[in-house]
Amino acid sequence: MNYRLLILVLGTFIIGTDDFVIAGLLPHISNDMNVTIAAAGQLVTAFAIAYAIGAPLFGTLTMNLPLKGLLVVSMLVFAIANALSAIVASFEMLFLTRILAALAAAIFTPLAMTASASLVSEKMRGKALSFILAGITIGLVLGAPIGTWIGNAATWRYSFIFVSVISFITVIGVFLFLPKMKREAEMTIRERLKGFNKVILLTLLVNIIGTTGGFMTYTYIAPIITGITNMENISIFLMLFGIGALFGNLIGGYFTDRIGAPKTLMLSLGGFAVLLASFSFLSLLNPSTFAIIMVSIVAILWGVPGFGMNPALNTFLIALNPKSAQMVLSFSASALYMGIGLGAFVGGGVISVSSVNYVGAGSGVLVLIALLLFVMIHKFTGKKERNTY
Template sequence: MERIAVLALGMFALGLDAYVVAGLLPGIGASFRIASAEAGQTVTVFTLTYALAAPVCATLLAGRPVRKVLSLALAVFALANALSAWAVGLSWLLLARALAGLAAGLYAPVAVAAAANLVEPRRRGRALAFTLGGMSTGTVVGVPAGLWIAERLGWQGTLTMVALLGALAAAAILLRLPDIPAAEPPSWRARAALLADPRILATVAVSFLTALASLGLYTYAAPLLDRAGLGEAAAGYFWAWGIGGLLGSFAIGPLIDRTAAPRRLMALILAILTLTLAALPALLGRGPLGYLPFLIWGAMGWASQAPQQHTLLGLKPAYGSVAVALNSSANYLGGAVGAALGGAVMALGGLAALPVAAAGVAVAALMLQLAILMRRPSAAAA
C-alpha cells in the first residue's frame, strides 16, 4: 500500500486546496479590498477549470508515462499555489487559481486509474477508496489546519503550505511510484464512442445528481444552522460532516471488494442519503441527535465516489483515466450547479426548502441508478 499512499498524498493536497480557499475568502477580500462575492470567484474559477480540464487533459495525455504525468501535474499544482500566495492583484490570483484547477483536473483521474492498475482486481475497491480517501482527509484534517495557519500567517501562509505539500507529493511520486505501463491513447473515434456510450453517460449522470444534492446543500450548511439557532455550534456540525466523510471514504473500499457489486452499493448509498437529507430539518436542534444527519450525510456523500469510479473502470478498462475524468468533472460540476440552484431555491422557498429540494435531487439520482440496475440483465442477455 506504500505506492497507493504516495498517490493519496497528492489527493490530500488537492482536497485541502479545493476546500480551504472558501475559508480564506475574508482574508483575500481584505487584502485586495474587494467584496466577498468577488473573492468567491477564486473558488468558482478553480472548480470550473478542474471540471473542464479533467476529461480534456486525460484524453490528450493518454498513453504518456503515468509517473511523469502525475509528477508534472503536481509540480504545476505546487507552482500555481505558490503564485496564488504571492499574487499582487485579483486578476493574477484568478489566473493562478485556474492553473491550480487545471493541474488538479489532470492529476486526480490519472491517480485514480493508476491506483486501480497497481493492485489485483479483487483489491481494486480498497485501492480506490484509499486514494480518494486522501482527498477527504485533506478536507477533514487539512482544512482546519490550513485555517489555523491562516490565522497566524495570513491566507498566503496557507497557500504556501499547499504548494509545499504539492512539491513533496511530486517528489514522492518520482522516487516511490514504479513505472506503470501506459495504455494506448484512444483514437478520436474511440473517444467519441466513450462519450456516446449510454452506460458511461448514465453512470456519470448519477454522479452529477449526487454531487448536486450533497455538495450543493453543503454550500448553504452554515445559513441552515444559523436559521436553526445553531450558528455558534456550526463548527461541531461541520466536524461531524467531515468525520463522516472520512469514515465513508475508507469504509466503502472493503465493501466493494467483498460484495463485487458497486452499482448496488451506490443505490444503497443514495437511498440512505435521500432519507438523511429529508430528515435533516426535523433533527436539527435536537441535542446530540442533530449531529447524526450531518455525520451520515458526509459519509454517504464521500462514499459515493469509489463505487462510481470502480464501475467506470470496469466498463472501459482500456480508457480508464478518460472515463474517470468524466466522473470527476461531473462531481465538481454538480457541486457548482448545486450551489447556483440553491440560491434560486432560497429565493423561491427560503432556506427551509433547501434540504427538501436536495432530497428530491437525491431521489432522482436513486431512480436513475435503479434503472441502470434493472437494465443490466436484459443487456447481458442481448
C-alpha cells in the first residue's frame, strides 16, 4: 500500500469522527448552551446540508486549482473551524463553525479520492478509493467513540480540540509527504458540465436512493433493535455494524478491481436490500437469545454490502468522465449526504403512518429500486463502455 494514502486516510478518518461524534455530545451541548436536544440536533442537519451543497459547488469552483494546495488549505480550515467550535460562547456561533467545518470537509473528501486515484495505477484505483472511504468508516467505529469518551471525561469542547489536533497533523502530513499531483487538463466549467450526461446523473440518483434506503434503517436502528431483542443498550450491535462496514469498504475495493465496478455494485445493492428487509422479518420474533443472535448476524453483515458499494460506485463514476473526476466525485459526495438526510425524513414518515417494524422493509424496497435503476443504466452504457470499467 502506498504510504501516502495513509495521510489521506487520516484526513477522512478525522472528518468521519467529526461528523459522527456530535451525536454522542448532544446532551452535553444542549445543557451547556441552554438549548433543547432537538435544537442541538440541528447541528447534525446543518453539517449534512452544508456538506451536500458545498461538495458540488466548491468542486466546480476549484477544479482548476492545484490539488495539493487545496488539500492543505481545506484541512487547515477544517482544523481551525473545530478549534473555534471548542471556544465559542454561543449556540449560534457553534452553528456557524459547524457549517464552516462541513464546507471544508466537502472540499477535502472528494479531493482525497481524486488524489488517491492519481497516486496508484489504474488497476488499483478501486482499492485506493476503498482505503479513503474506509477512513470515514474508522471515524464511525473508532474516532467517534474516542471523541465521545473525551467529551464525557472532560467536556464536549475537548472533543473538538481532539479533532482539531488530528486535523493539524494531517495538514503537516499532506504538506510534507504528498507530491505535487497532476490535475485534469484545464477546462471551463461549461466544458466540464457537458460531461454530465444522463448516465452520470442517473448513477448519482442510484447513490441517493441507495443511501436513503440504508440510512432509513440506520437512523432508527435503536428502536428497531430494542423492539426485536428487548435490549436498551445497542452499542454492541452498532460496533458489529461498524466492523462490517470497515470490511465492506475493503472488500468492495477488492472486488471492484477483480470483477469490475458494475458487478460489484449490483451484488452490493442486492445483498444490502435483503439484509435491510430482514430487520422487518426479525421483528416477528419474540425477544429471546435466538433473536439476539440473529440480529447480531444481520448487524455485522449489513455493513459489508452497505459500504462495499461505495468504492464500486465511485470507480464507475470516474470511468464515465475521467477528465472531470474531482467534480464528479464531489457530486457523488453530495448525493451521499443528501441520501443521509432523506433517510431520516423518509424513515420518520414510514413510522408515522405504520410502525418502526416496517422501516427495514421500506429500506429494502428503496435499495432494490436503486439496483433496478443501475441495471438499466448498465445496459444503457453498452458493451463497449462496460469493457472500460
